[in-house]
Ligand code: SF4
């Protein structure tokens with residue numbers, strides 16, 4: 664899932680400081696699962712903003728809506744009749760959401776209410792950790808099922824580096840060295856030999872380095888692309 668954190672109330676209030684009537688749009692996808700952009704969070708943000716603006720003597724009118732997904736035009740179209748009734752719209756989806764909204768509703772202003780951070784999952788209640796960097800050529804089978812691209816601070820394909828100490832990464836004392844975990848896992852499996860050969864240079868063109876990417880499934884495409 665995509666993991667995000669909500670922006671501070673102060674930052675969001677500053678974005679709409681001159682607006683009198685806004686819409687906050689949530690998303691029932693990843694941001695609901697990581698508790699930043701579902702119905703509950705949209706309601707909390709709306710209440711907090713109303714209280715803050717009332718205290719300032721500058722009340723604001725706020726409506727809310729939570730779409731099935733903001734990364735799908737079929738659902739984004741659901742607010743077509745009302746979206747221009749507002750001075751501005753705050754999206755609590757990941758960074759994809761406000762872009763889909765901006766592309767469909769060109770006359771409206773959309774603000775991102777969250778900071779999109781990484782692809783990951785919950786390792787315990789209330790804690791999410793990064794697992795994938797979307798490199799476009801998954802190779803975790805070479806590393807005991809663990810990803811050094813996303814989880815090593817240097818994305819090393821051949822590790823560990825000299826900064827690995829007692830299982831901790833040199834980047835900071837709270838970050839495990841994933842290469843230490845990879846080596847240990849391979850040792851326990853009696854497969855350390857697999858790590859002995861030097862891995863060749865990764866082709867980063869399938870990652871972000873190759874520019875914006877597109878995924879096309881011909882069998883699903885209707886009409887021209
Ligand atoms: S190798 Fe690439 S696609 Fe696979 S988990 Fe790592 S970053 Fe993600």
Ligand code: SF4
Pocket residue numbers: 814815816817818819822823824825826827828831832833834839840841842843
């Ligand atoms: S200490 Fe480990 S995780 Fe940190 S940069 Fe070096 S190999 Fe990567």
